Amino acid sequence: MAKERRYLIAGNWKMNGQKKDGRALAKGVAKSLKKAKGKKKLPFELLVCPPFTLLSLVADELKGSGVALGAQDCHTAEKGAHTGDIAPQMLENIGCKYVIVGHSERRADHGEKDADVKAKAEAAIAAGLTAIVCIGETLAQRDKGQTLAVNRRQLKGSLPEGATAKTTVIAYEPVWAIGTGRTATPEQAQEVHALIRAELVKALGETEGNKVRILYGGSMNPKNAKELLAQPDVDGGLIGGASLKAEDFWAVAEGCM
Ligand code: PEP
Numbered sequence: 001m002a003k004e005r006r007y008l009i010a011g012n013w014k015m016n017g018q019k020k021d022g023r024a025l026a027k028g029v030a031k032s033l034k035k036a037k038g039k040k041k042l043p044f045e046l047l048v049c050p051p052f053t054l055l056s057l058v059a060d061e062l063k064g065s066g067v068a069l070g071a072q073d074c075h076t077a078e079k080g081a082h083t084g085d086i087a088p089q090m091l092e093n094i095g096c097k098y099v100i101v102g103h104s105e106r107r108a109d110h111g112e113k114d115a116d117v118k119a120k121a122e123a124a125i126a127a128g129l130t131a132i133v134c135i136g137e138t139l140a141q142r143d144k145g146q147t148l149a150v151n152r153r154q155l156k157g158s159l160p161e162g163a164t165a166k167t168t169v170i171a172y173e174p175v176w177a178i179g180t181g182r183t184a185t186p187e188q189a190q191e192v193h194a195l196i197r198a199e200l201v202k203a204l205g206e207t208e209g210n211k212v213r214i215l216y217g218g219s220m221n222p223k224n225a226k227e228l229l230a231q232p233d234v235d236g237g238l239i240g241g242a243s244l245k246a247e248d249f250w251a252v253a254e255g256c257m
Pocket of ligand 1: 012173177178179181217238239240241
């Protein structure tokens, strides 16, 4: 079933890869896309988000391939005394189109709160990037019946001011499904995506709210992708483990067809 919103299949490589791995993976992803592109217009956009150390190398490798490049985090400032941080302008300068903000691993490891995520998303957009804003409940919150309330609260707190479909993508990533091999059922995913959709329509208006892409993330793989991607408000995936093998990443993308 063709959807109005073009799917986004995004690979989050996390803290993985030496130069040779990054080069080989980028080559593999670009090769799959090249093979398929000759046939027909594809219903998805492909994106890879390597660690900072590999961004330049992967940018070179992907030149002209049609595979987009993104980063996994950014600072809120354009430049200055922020040791160890990277400005969104620096990312844009080396060819990034996207940046992930508020991933649950950053929320957990670095104490990032909704307000920080919102500020990062706004800084990213000001630099010309599209922000992929991550939200999602923990298992304890789901077990307490707080899933919808938590996602509503995180979305409201993290959504950048003046968000549009061009500048903002939302990723629903239930924390209990990330890297665990335990995936949300298509129904569980759609329930939260429908809530996000309704909140986006409230916040951005009918037209824009319906255009924003909402990705599912959490142990998406070649076996479960098609069913998840068939849900009406699942507009793509944020993929961790399965994005580290070009064939698996491509097989997930094929779930859009
Ligand atoms: C992620 O890190 O965003 C993710 C969804 O990881 P995995 O696919 O490995 O669960």
